[in-house]
Amino acid sequence: MTTSLPTTTSVPQRVERFPDSxxxxxxxxxxxxxxxxxxxxxxxxxxxxxxxxxxxxxxxxxxxxxxxxxxxxxxxxxxxxxxxxxxxxxxxxxxxxxxxxxxxxxxxxxxxxxxxxxxxxxxxxxxxxxxxxxxxxxxxxxxxxxxxxxxxxxxxxxLPVYGGIVNRYRLDAVFAAQQAVDEAHRAAEVDARAARTEQERTAQKVHDVVDQLELAETLMEQGADLEALIAVRRAHAVAAESITGPRPAEQASGADPLPGAPP
Missing domain, CATH: 1.20.58 (Methane Monooxygenase Hydroxylase; Chain G, domain 1)
Incomplete structure (x- = not known):
């Protein structure tokens, strides 16, 4: 059993600008x-x-x-x-x-x-x-x-030392708020990219299901019922995978989920 050490993230510090005041x-x-x-x-x-x-x-x-x-x-x-x-x-x-x-x-x-x-x-x-x-x-x-x-x-x-301290705290607070806004924008961009990737994956899976169903329909018209059944099962497996993800055994081996199915 391995334990992972906590990672520390560096907090960005405000950089003085010219002129600061x-x-x-x-x-x-x-x-x-x-x-x-x-x-x-x-x-x-x-x-x-x-x-x-x-x-x-x-x-x-x-x-x-x-x-x-x-x-x-x-x-x-x-x-x-x-x-x-x-x-x-x-x-x-x-x-x-x-x-x-x-x-x-x-x-x-x-x-x-x-x-x-x-x-x-x-x-x-x-x-x-x-x-x-x-x-x-x-x-x-x-x-x-x-x-x-x-x-x-x-x-x-x-007495002016208190004004200087207040001004420094104000600049630090503005900087911290800007950093929080930037971090929120970066997180939103990451979420948007993840959503687009998921949409593309789902669209591809739907396309695969449609292709398998069309193949099954063609095979049934040709009288190849066994091959058509295999195509329907493939369509079902692709649809299930698009919802739940691939099964661990399939991920590890990369094997076809339907034994005996043609490549």
């Missing part, structure tokens, strides 16, 4: 363009550091537009963490440009949308919120007349 792509490009336009005319706290952080945030933001299908999980986490940290650090330094603050919020939104691990996404969002709040506090202490944001406002940086 058109709204996020527009926000990223607009944030970079407006920041570059306002950078030289706006008061910036610790400008060299802020400039380096903006360049780093911009690079990560542009990278988030493209699909990350070929990247392993740890590289995704590293890019998002770097994006979130740089965006959170530059937020209080360049608050006067008002749009530069979007880098931190975009980063946490990307964490929810790009990372498969919800725990990692939320952890990065919480970390970015704490970094933004701590950096805002530090800027207020070091430059009290810089008109910086209140430190507690940095705690809101992590």
């Amino acid at each position: 058109l709204v996020r792509s527009v926000l990223v490009l607009a944030t970079i363009a407006i920041t570059a336009d306002q950078w030289h005319t706006s008061p910036i706290v610790w400008r060299p550091l802020a400039t380096a952080l903006v360049v780093l945030s911009s690079a990560c933001a542009v990278a988030s537009i493209f699909p990350w299908t070929s990247l392993p999980s740890w590289q995704r986490v590293a890019i998002v963490a770097l994006f979130a940290a740089s965006g959170a650090l530059v937020l209080p330094l360049a608050h006067s440009t008002w749009v530069t603050a979007l880098f931190a919020y975009l980063a946490t939104g990307v964490a929810g949308a790009k990372l498969a691990s919800r725990r990692a996404a939320i952890g990065i969002a919480v970390g970015a919120s704490l970094i933004a709040a701590a950096m805002s506090w530090e800027v207020l202490q070091a430059a009290p007349h810089s008109d910086a944001w209140p430190w507690w406002l940095g705690l809101t940086v992590g």
Whole structure:
């Protein structure tokens, strides 16, 4: 007695497309363009550091537009963490440009949308919120007349992570629904082909029965009653086979079901 091992079927995964989120792509490009336009005319706290952080945030933001299908999980986490940290650090330094603050919020939104691990996404969002709040506090202490944001406002940086998670779940649900529809169409096509095959087989059997009955009628007219009886039995066997299928013994041997019947 042999036992068959259960076969596992691979579940297709959703592939990221370019761009995965058109709204996020527009926000990223607009944030970079407006920041570059306002950078030289706006008061910036610790400008060299802020400039380096903006360049780093911009690079990560542009990278988030493209699909990350070929990247392993740890590289995704590293890019998002770097994006979130740089965006959170530059937020209080360049608050006067008002749009530069979007880098931190975009980063946490990307964490929810790009990372498969919800725990990692939320952890990065919480970390970015704490970094933004701590950096805002530090800027207020070091430059009290810089008109910086209140430190507690940095705690809101992590909120977009939930929007990113919801959007990723929505895309996954749409993909799963499309896969189910495609699978249903494939199953319907298989059933239709099987039905057509069965119809063709039945039509052939009916044709064989008619041929045998016509042969039997011709033999009876010629007085060959025995041969006619054999033809009638053949027609009966073909009709029965079209309903129940061939008997196992006949399938194994391929022998004629009527002994003594002419070929």
